[in-house]
Amino acid sequence: MFLGSAYRNRNNNNNNNIFRRYPEGCGEENIRDVDPDNIKANIPTSYMRHVACLPDPCDTDRGTVVPSIENTEEDWECPNIVEHGGTCEVSCGDGYHESGDLKCNLGEYVDDVQCLPDPCESQPIEIDHQADDFSCDVPIQHGEFCELSCEEGYRPTGNLECVLGSFAPHICEPSSCTNTPDIAHASSTFACPDSVETDETCVLECADGYHPSANLTCFASEYVVSIDLWRSLETV
Numbered sequence: 713m714f715l716g717s718a719y720r721n722r723n724n725n726n727n728n729n730i731f732r733r734y735p736e737g738c739g740e741e742n743i744r745d746v747d748p749d750n751i752k753a754n755i756p757t758s759y760m761r762h763v764a765c766l767p768d769p770c771d772t773d774r775g776t777v778v779p780s781i782e783n784t785e786e787d788w789e790c791p792n793i794v795e796h797g798g799t800c801e802v803s804c805g806d807g808y809h810e811s812g813d814l815k816c817n818l819g820e821y822v823d824d825v826q827c828l829p830d831p832c833e834s835q836p837i838e839i840d841h842q843a844d845d846f847s848c849d850v851p852i853q854h855g856e857f858c859e860l861s862c863e864e865g866y867r868p869t870g871n872l873e874c875v876l877g878s879f880a881p882h883i884c885e886p887s888s889c890t891n892t893p894d895i896a897h898a899s900s901t902f903a904c905p906d907s908v909e910t911d912e913t914c915v916l917e918c919a920d921g922y923h924p925s926a927n928l929t930c931f932a933s934e935y936v937v938s939i940d941l942w943r944s945l946e947t948v
Contacts, residue, residue, distance in 0.1 A: 767796035768819030776819060783808045783827035790814065790821075802827070807876025829854035830877030841866040841884035848872065848879070860884070865932035886910035889930035897922045904928065904935075 770776040771793050778790045783805050790800035799813040804827035811828055814821040831851040839846075841863050848858035852874045860868035862884035872879040892904040897919050904914035908930040916924040928935040 769796055770794040770798075770800070770816035770819055770821055776821065779814065779821055779825070781825060781827055804828075807878075832858075832874035832877055832879055836872055836879040839882070839884055865934065886932035889914070889933055889935055893928065893935045908935075 785803045785805050788803040794816045799815050801813050802810040804810050808827040811826045815823050831853045833851045843861040846861045858872040866884040867887045870882045889908040899917040902917040914928040
Protein backbone atom coordinates (compact mmCIF):
# COMPACT_ATOMS: atom_id res chain seq x y z
CA MET A 713 0.00 0.00 0.00
CA PHE A 714 2.78 2.36 0.92
CA LEU A 715 4.64 1.78 -2.31
CA GLY A 716 1.51 2.18 -4.40
CA SER A 717 0.62 5.44 -2.70
CA ALA A 718 4.11 6.80 -3.11
CA TYR A 719 4.05 5.84 -6.79
CA ARG A 720 0.79 7.64 -7.37
CA ASN A 721 2.03 10.74 -5.56
CA ARG A 722 5.15 10.72 -7.64
CA ASN A 723 3.08 10.48 -10.84
CA ASN A 724 0.85 13.32 -9.69
CA ASN A 725 3.86 15.49 -8.93
CA ASN A 726 5.30 14.69 -12.33
CA ASN A 727 2.00 15.62 -14.02
CA ASN A 728 1.88 18.91 -12.11
CA ASN A 729 5.42 19.68 -13.19
CA ILE A 730 4.49 18.82 -16.75
CA PHE A 731 1.59 21.31 -16.67
CA ARG A 732 3.71 24.04 -15.16
CA ARG A 733 6.29 23.55 -17.88
CA TYR A 734 3.74 23.51 -20.70
CA PRO A 735 3.52 27.18 -21.71
CA GLU A 736 0.65 27.22 -24.21
CA GLY A 737 -2.03 27.72 -21.57
CA CYS A 738 -5.74 27.97 -22.50
CA GLY A 739 -6.48 29.14 -25.97
CA GLU A 740 -8.56 27.83 -28.78
CA GLU A 741 -7.16 24.34 -28.09
CA ASN A 742 -8.02 22.38 -24.98
CA ILE A 743 -5.24 21.69 -22.48
CA ARG A 744 -3.20 18.65 -23.50
CA ASP A 745 -0.53 16.66 -21.67
CA VAL A 746 3.03 16.74 -22.91
CA ASP A 747 4.93 13.62 -23.73
CA PRO A 748 7.19 12.71 -20.74
CA ASP A 749 9.77 11.37 -23.19
CA ASN A 750 9.93 14.71 -24.99
CA ILE A 751 9.37 17.09 -22.11
CA LYS A 752 12.25 19.35 -23.15
CA ALA A 753 10.77 19.72 -26.60
CA ASN A 754 7.39 20.46 -25.01
CA ILE A 755 5.48 18.57 -27.70
CA PRO A 756 1.77 17.91 -26.97
CA THR A 757 0.67 14.31 -27.23
CA SER A 758 -2.43 13.21 -29.06
CA TYR A 759 -4.35 12.13 -25.98
CA MET A 760 -6.71 14.49 -24.11
CA ARG A 761 -6.85 15.10 -20.39
CA HIS A 762 -10.09 15.71 -18.50
CA VAL A 763 -9.18 19.36 -17.92
CA ALA A 764 -10.21 21.93 -20.52
CA CYS A 765 -10.64 25.65 -21.10
CA LEU A 766 -14.41 26.04 -21.34
CA PRO A 767 -16.16 28.98 -23.01
CA ASP A 768 -17.60 31.52 -20.60
CA PRO A 769 -21.39 31.67 -20.21
CA CYS A 770 -23.29 34.95 -20.29
CA ASP A 771 -23.72 35.64 -16.59
CA THR A 772 -25.37 38.91 -15.59
CA ASP A 773 -24.25 38.40 -12.01
CA ARG A 774 -20.64 38.45 -13.24
CA GLY A 775 -20.80 41.48 -15.45
CA THR A 776 -22.41 40.31 -18.71
CA VAL A 777 -24.32 43.26 -20.12
CA VAL A 778 -27.67 42.63 -21.80
CA PRO A 779 -28.00 45.02 -24.78
CA SER A 780 -30.67 47.69 -24.52
CA ILE A 781 -33.40 47.03 -27.09
CA GLU A 782 -36.17 49.52 -27.77
CA ASN A 783 -39.86 48.52 -27.73
CA THR A 784 -39.45 45.31 -25.73
CA GLU A 785 -42.06 44.20 -23.21
CA GLU A 786 -41.80 46.23 -20.04
CA ASP A 787 -40.67 43.31 -17.85
CA TRP A 788 -38.47 41.55 -20.43
CA GLU A 789 -35.02 40.41 -19.30
CA CYS A 790 -32.54 37.64 -20.06
CA PRO A 791 -31.97 34.75 -17.65
CA ASN A 792 -29.08 35.30 -15.24
CA ILE A 793 -27.02 32.60 -16.96
CA VAL A 794 -27.08 31.57 -20.63
CA GLU A 795 -24.47 29.08 -21.78
CA HIS A 796 -22.09 29.83 -24.63
CA GLY A 797 -23.91 29.16 -27.91
CA GLY A 798 -27.30 29.50 -26.25
CA THR A 799 -29.80 32.27 -26.82
CA CYS A 800 -31.85 34.73 -24.82
CA GLU A 801 -35.33 35.02 -26.33
CA VAL A 802 -36.37 38.63 -26.95
CA SER A 803 -39.98 39.57 -26.13
CA CYS A 804 -41.29 42.67 -27.91
CA GLY A 805 -44.18 44.90 -26.96
CA ASP A 806 -47.58 45.03 -28.69
CA GLY A 807 -47.28 45.92 -32.37
CA TYR A 808 -43.65 44.82 -32.60
CA HIS A 809 -41.79 41.62 -33.43
CA GLU A 810 -38.21 40.57 -32.82
CA SER A 811 -35.68 40.34 -35.64
CA GLY A 812 -34.00 37.43 -33.83
CA ASP A 813 -32.72 36.37 -30.42
CA LEU A 814 -29.60 37.37 -28.53
CA LYS A 815 -26.84 34.77 -28.84
CA CYS A 816 -24.27 34.21 -26.12
CA ASN A 817 -20.70 34.03 -27.40
CA LEU A 818 -17.80 33.65 -24.96
CA GLY A 819 -19.54 35.53 -22.19
CA GLU A 820 -21.01 38.31 -24.31
CA TYR A 821 -24.29 38.75 -26.15
CA VAL A 822 -23.90 39.28 -29.88
CA ASP A 823 -26.24 39.98 -32.83
CA ASP A 824 -27.93 43.28 -33.59
CA VAL A 825 -31.44 42.35 -32.47
CA GLN A 826 -34.33 44.82 -32.82
CA CYS A 827 -38.03 44.97 -32.08
CA LEU A 828 -39.48 45.93 -35.47
CA PRO A 829 -42.96 47.34 -36.17
CA ASP A 830 -45.48 44.71 -37.26
CA PRO A 831 -46.76 44.83 -40.87
CA CYS A 832 -50.47 44.77 -41.70
CA GLU A 833 -51.11 41.22 -42.89
CA SER A 834 -54.93 41.17 -42.91
CA GLN A 835 -57.54 43.19 -44.76
CA PRO A 836 -58.92 46.21 -42.88
CA ILE A 837 -62.27 45.97 -41.13
CA GLU A 838 -65.10 46.52 -43.62
CA ILE A 839 -65.89 50.20 -44.09
CA ASP A 840 -69.43 51.45 -44.75
CA HIS A 841 -69.90 52.47 -48.38
CA GLN A 842 -66.53 51.13 -49.50
CA ALA A 843 -66.34 50.12 -53.16
CA ASP A 844 -67.35 46.53 -53.92
CA ASP A 845 -63.91 45.71 -55.31
CA PHE A 846 -61.92 47.51 -52.62
CA SER A 847 -59.07 45.58 -50.98
CA CYS A 848 -55.55 46.23 -49.75
CA ASP A 849 -52.51 44.53 -51.24
CA VAL A 850 -51.38 42.96 -47.96
CA PRO A 851 -48.95 42.57 -46.38
CA ILE A 852 -48.27 46.28 -46.07
CA GLN A 853 -45.33 47.51 -44.03
CA HIS A 854 -45.68 49.83 -41.07
CA GLY A 855 -45.95 53.45 -42.24
CA GLU A 856 -47.14 52.56 -45.74
CA PHE A 857 -50.63 53.24 -47.13
CA CYS A 858 -53.54 51.44 -48.76
CA GLU A 859 -55.68 53.62 -51.05
CA LEU A 860 -59.31 53.56 -49.93
CA SER A 861 -61.96 53.57 -52.65
CA CYS A 862 -65.66 54.24 -52.03
CA GLU A 863 -68.92 53.56 -53.80
CA GLU A 864 -70.49 56.23 -56.02
CA GLY A 865 -71.60 59.29 -54.09
CA TYR A 866 -69.01 58.80 -51.34
CA ARG A 867 -65.40 59.81 -50.91
CA PRO A 868 -62.63 58.61 -48.56
CA THR A 869 -61.59 60.82 -45.67
CA GLY A 870 -58.06 59.59 -46.33
CA ASN A 871 -56.02 56.55 -47.24
CA LEU A 872 -55.49 53.74 -44.75
CA GLU A 873 -52.09 53.86 -43.04
CA CYS A 874 -50.58 50.72 -41.55
CA VAL A 875 -49.64 51.49 -37.94
CA LEU A 876 -48.02 48.70 -35.89
CA GLY A 877 -49.92 45.92 -37.60
CA SER A 878 -53.34 47.62 -37.86
CA PHE A 879 -54.88 50.06 -40.32
CA ALA A 880 -55.63 53.54 -38.98
CA PRO A 881 -59.38 54.18 -39.37
CA HIS A 882 -60.87 56.23 -42.18
CA ILE A 883 -64.40 56.31 -43.56
CA CYS A 884 -66.28 56.83 -46.79
CA GLU A 885 -68.23 60.05 -46.31
CA PRO A 886 -70.91 61.44 -48.62
CA SER A 887 -69.47 63.50 -51.44
CA SER A 888 -70.28 67.16 -51.93
CA CYS A 889 -72.63 68.44 -54.61
CA THR A 890 -70.80 70.26 -57.35
CA ASN A 891 -73.55 70.83 -59.90
CA THR A 892 -76.67 72.97 -60.20
CA PRO A 893 -79.81 70.87 -60.78
CA ASP A 894 -82.00 71.66 -63.76
CA ILE A 895 -85.33 72.80 -62.30
CA ALA A 896 -88.30 74.00 -64.29
CA HIS A 897 -89.35 77.58 -63.60
CA ALA A 898 -86.16 78.39 -61.78
CA SER A 899 -84.75 81.88 -62.22
CA SER A 900 -82.47 82.31 -65.18
CA THR A 901 -79.76 83.51 -62.80
CA PHE A 902 -80.19 80.65 -60.34
CA ALA A 903 -77.03 78.65 -59.59
CA CYS A 904 -75.82 76.62 -56.64
CA PRO A 905 -72.31 77.17 -55.23
CA ASP A 906 -69.50 75.22 -56.83
CA SER A 907 -69.36 72.84 -53.84
CA VAL A 908 -72.11 72.16 -51.31
CA GLU A 909 -71.41 69.59 -48.59
CA THR A 910 -73.85 66.87 -47.55
CA ASP A 911 -76.75 68.21 -45.43
CA GLU A 912 -76.03 71.75 -46.55
CA THR A 913 -78.49 73.60 -48.72
CA CYS A 914 -78.63 75.51 -51.95
CA VAL A 915 -81.25 78.29 -51.89
CA LEU A 916 -83.57 77.88 -54.86
CA GLU A 917 -84.53 81.01 -56.79
CA CYS A 918 -87.66 80.82 -58.92
CA ALA A 919 -88.88 82.77 -61.92
CA ASP A 920 -91.51 85.45 -61.54
CA GLY A 921 -94.81 83.98 -60.55
CA TYR A 922 -93.27 80.95 -58.80
CA HIS A 923 -91.87 80.30 -55.36
CA PRO A 924 -89.85 77.40 -53.95
CA SER A 925 -91.57 74.83 -51.80
CA ALA A 926 -88.22 74.15 -50.11
CA ASN A 927 -84.53 74.66 -50.53
CA LEU A 928 -82.31 72.05 -52.14
CA THR A 929 -80.41 69.76 -49.73
CA CYS A 930 -77.24 67.99 -50.78
CA PHE A 931 -76.73 64.31 -49.95
CA ALA A 932 -73.97 62.11 -51.34
CA SER A 933 -73.27 64.34 -54.36
CA GLU A 934 -76.95 64.67 -55.27
CA TYR A 935 -79.54 67.29 -54.37
CA VAL A 936 -82.72 66.07 -52.72
CA VAL A 937 -85.60 67.65 -54.62
CA SER A 938 -89.28 67.48 -53.67
CA ILE A 939 -91.82 66.62 -56.36
CA ASP A 940 -93.96 69.68 -55.56
CA LEU A 941 -91.29 72.32 -55.76
CA TRP A 942 -93.39 75.00 -57.33
CA ARG A 943 -96.80 76.36 -57.36
CA SER A 944 -98.06 79.08 -59.68
CA LEU A 945 -99.14 82.27 -57.99
CA GLU A 946 -101.07 83.36 -61.05
CA THR A 947 -104.81 83.19 -60.91
CA VAL A 948 -106.05 80.67 -63.36
